[in-house]
Amino acid sequence: MSELRITAIRALQILDSRGYPTLRVQLEIDTGAVFEASAPSGASTGAHEAVELRDGGTPFSGRGVTGALASVTGEISNLLTSRPWVSQRELDEALCALDGTGNKSRLGANALVAVSMAAARGFAAGTGHSLHTWISQALGRAERLPVPHFNVLNGGQHAANALAFQEFMIAPVGAATYPQALEWGADIYHALAATLRTRGLATGLGDEGGYAPEISSPEEALDLIVSGIDAAGHRPGISEVAIALDPAANSFFQDGSYHLNGRHYTPSQMVSYYGKLLDNYPIRSLEDPLAEDDAESWPELVSALGGRAQIVGDDLFVTQAARVTAGIRSGSATAVLIKPNQVGTVTETLETLAVASAGGFTAMVSHRSGETTDTFVADLTVGSGCGQLKAGAPARGERVAKYNRLLEIADSNPALPYGLAILSGEGDTDA
Ligand SMILES: O=C(O)[C@@H](CO)OP(=O)(O)O
Ligand SMILES: [Mg+2]
Numbered sequence: 001m002s003e004l005r006i007t008a009i010r011a012l013q014i015l016d017s018r019g020y021p022t023l024r025v026q027l028e029i030d031t032g033a034v035f036e037a038s039a040p041s042g043a044s045t046g047a048h049e050a051v052e053l054r055d056g057g058t059p060f061s062g063r064g065v066t067g068a069l070a071s072v073t074g075e076i077s078n079l080l081t082s083r084p085w086v087s088q089r090e091l092d093e094a095l096c097a098l099d100g101t102g103n104k105s106r107l108g109a110n111a112l113v114a115v116s117m118a119a120a121r122g123f124a125a126g127t128g129h130s131l132h133t134w135i136s137q138a139l140g141r142a143e144r145l146p147v148p149h150f151n152v153l154n155g156g157q158h159a160a161n162a163l164a165f166q167e168f169m170i171a172p173v174g175a176a177t178y179p180q181a182l183e184w185g186a187d188i189y190h191a192l193a194a195t196l197r198t199r200g201l202a203t204g205l206g207d208e209g210g211y212a213p214e215i216s217s218p219e220e221a222l223d224l225i226v227s228g229i230d231a232a233g234h235r236p237g238i239s240e241v242a243i244a245l246d247p248a249a250n251s252f253f254q255d256g257s258y259h260l261n262g263r264h265y266t267p268s269q270m271v272s273y274y275g276k277l278l279d280n281y282p283i284r285s286l287e288d289p290l291a292e293d294d295a296e297s298w299p300e301l302v303s304a305l306g307g308r309a310q311i312v313g314d315d316l317f318v319t320q321a322a323r324v325t326a327g328i329r330s331g332s333a334t335a336v337l338i339k340p341n342q343v344g345t346v347t348e349t350l351e352t353l354a355v356a357s358a359g360g361f362t363a364m365v366s367h368r369s370g371e372t373t374d375t376f377v378a379d380l381t382v383g384s385g386c387g388q389l390k391a392g393a394p395a396r397g398e399r400v401a402k403y404n405r406l407l408e409i410a411d412s413n414p415a416l417p418y419g420l421a422i423l424s425g426e427g428d429t430d431a
Contacts, residue, residue, distance in 0.1 A: 002126040003084040004091070004119065005030040011072035011111075013065055016041055016370040017398040018207060020063045024372070025072055025114040027080070027122055035125065037117035039068075039110040040341055041370035043207065044157045044166060044248045046292055046315030048323065050344035053108025071107040076115055088123050088138070092116055092347035109344040116345040117376045131376070132409060135383025138350055141357070145178040145410055145418040146381045147171050148403060149244050149285070149364070149390040150185040152192055152228070153213075153221050154206025156248050158369050162216040164260050166248035167208070168225055169390060171284060174240035178410045178418045182403055184234055184241065185394040192228030199224075207369045209393030217261050218245075222281045237282045244285035244390075245277075250315050253291035267297035271304050278308050285364070285388075287312035287337060298332035310335045310362055319343040321355045328359035335362040338384070340376065353384050362421075364388040371398035375405035382409055387421035 008028040016022045024038040041052060053071065055064035079098055085091040095116060099107045124134035136143045149171045155163025170188055175181035192211065193203045201213035201224075215221060225243060229236045236243070249258060249270075257264040265273060267290060274289055286305070290297050292315045302311050314337035317323045324336050336356045340349045356363050365381040367390065381389040389406070392399035410416065 003086055004122050005084045006080045009077040011069045016372055018370045021060050021065045023065050023068055023114050025118050027118045029122055035118045035121040037114045038372035038374040039114040040368035042368040046318040049318045049342045050109030051103045051105035052110040068108040068111040071111040088120055089347045091119050092345035104344040109341055112344045113341040120346045131379035132382040135380055139384060141385040143382050143416055144385040144387050144421050145416050146387050146389040147173055147420050148181055148185060150394050151208045151210045151392050152189050154208055154210040156251050158208055159206035159212035161212045161214050164252045165218045167246035168221050169244040171242045171244050173242050178406055187232040188228050189394050191232035195224055195228045195231055209396035209399050238284055242282050242284040246287035248288050250291045267294055271301045274305055283309055285310040288314045292316045299330055302331050306334050312337050312364060319352050321352045324352055324355050338363050338365045367391040373398055373401040375401050378402045378405035385421055387419060
C-alpha cells in the first residue's frame with residue numbers, strides 16, 4: 001500500500017441537518033489531491049459513546065465546534081503532516097494516542113472521526129480503488145448492495161409528537177435490485193403521506209425526514225405504515241416489504257420500567273409486548289428494544305424473540321468492539337448497529353465489524369439524526385457486505401445523499417449482489 005503524505009489540513013465549520021455546527025475536514029496530500037469528510041451528530045446518544053467536543057455558552061446553544069476545529073488545525077495537523085503514514089491503522093492509532101483519553105473527549109470524537117474518514121478516502125485513492133472496495137479488502141469481505149431501511153415515521157427524541165418509539169422503518173427485502181428497492185421506498189413514502197392526509201393527520205417531518213403525525217401508540221404507527229405499503233401496491237411481509245423498529249428504549253425507560261401507551265411495563269412485560277407486535281406485523285428487526293441501563297434483560301428478550309427478528313444493539317454497544325464482544329458472550333443481541341462517530345475512528349469501526357462477524361452477529365450501518373451530505377456510510381455498508389443500511393427517509397438532501405451514492409455504486413458495479421447478508425465469517429449467505 002502506498003504511503004499517505006499529508007501536506008495540509010483544513011477544517012471548516014458547517015451546519016448539520018438540524019442547523020447546529022459541525023466540521024468538515026480536508027486533507028491535502030503531496031500529489032495535490034484533496035480528501036474531505038464531515039462529522040455527523042446524534043441526538044439519542046448512548047452513555048458510552050465517544051464524546052464530541054462542543055464549546056458551551058453561545059452561539060449555537062452551546063453547540064459550537066470552535067474547540068474541535070482548533071484540535072484539527074492545531075495538534076492533529078502538526079502530527080499528521082510530520083511524517084508519512086503507511087496505513088489507516090497506524091494513523092488512527094496515532095490519533096487515539098494523541099487524544100490520550102478513553103473516550104476521545106480531549107480532541108473531540110467529531111474532530112477525530114472527520115479526520116479519520118478523510119484519511120480513509122486518501123488511502124483508498126492511493127490503492128486506485130473506490131472507498132467501498134478498499135473497505136471490503138481491509139475487512140476481507142465480499143461487497144454487497146444493502147437493503148435500505150427507510151425511516152418513514154419518526155417519534156421519540158427525533159420528533160415533537162407523543163410517539164415513544166423513535167423510528168419506524170420499511171425495508172424492501174423483496175426488491176430484485178437496489179434501484180428497485182429505492183423506487184419502492186419512495187413510492188411507499190409518498191403513499192404514506194396520502195394515507196396520513198386522508199385521515200386528517202399532519203405530514204410534517206421529524207429529524208430523519210420521516211413523517212411525525214400526532215399519534216401516540218406504536219400500533220397506530222404500524223397500522224398507518226401497513227396501509228401505506230398496501231396503498232403503494234406492495235405487500236407488507238417479512239420477505240417483501242418488511243418493517244424495522246428502533247424504539248430507542250433509553251428514552252422511555254425510567255425507574256426500572258418502560259413508560260409506554262400510558263402504562264408502565266416491566267422488562268418482562270416489554271418482551272411480551274414486542275412478541276405481540278411480531279405476531280401482528282411483519283417486523284424483521286428490533287433495535288434498542290430495551291434500555292442500555294437494563295442490560296441484564298436483553299438476554300431474556302433474545303431468548304424469547306431472537307429467532308423471530310434481528311435484535312440490534314445501538315446505545316448498548318455504541319460501535320465498540322469490547323462491548324460487542326461482551327454482548328456476544330452474554331447473548332444480549334444478535335446484531336450491532338455501526339456508526340463511525342460513536343467510536344471515533346475508521347479502524348475501530350472496522351474492528352467492531354470484524355468482531356461482530358466472527359461472533360455470528362449481523363450488522364447494520366447507520367447515519368446519525370444530525371447529518372451532512374457526506375456519504376461515507378454508504379461505502380462502508382457496501383464494503384462491509386453487511387447488507388443493511390439505515391439512512392432515514394427517502395427524502396431530504398442529507399438522507400438521499402447516501403441513497404444516491406448507493407445508486408452510483410450500483411450503476412458502476414452492475415455485478416454487485418443486492419440483499420440481506422449474514423456476517424458469519426463464512427461469506428455472504430442470504431438471510
Ligand atoms: O438511534 C439511532 O439509531 C440514531 C440514528 O437513527 O439516532 P441518533 O443519531 O439521534 O442517535
Ligand atoms: Mg438507534
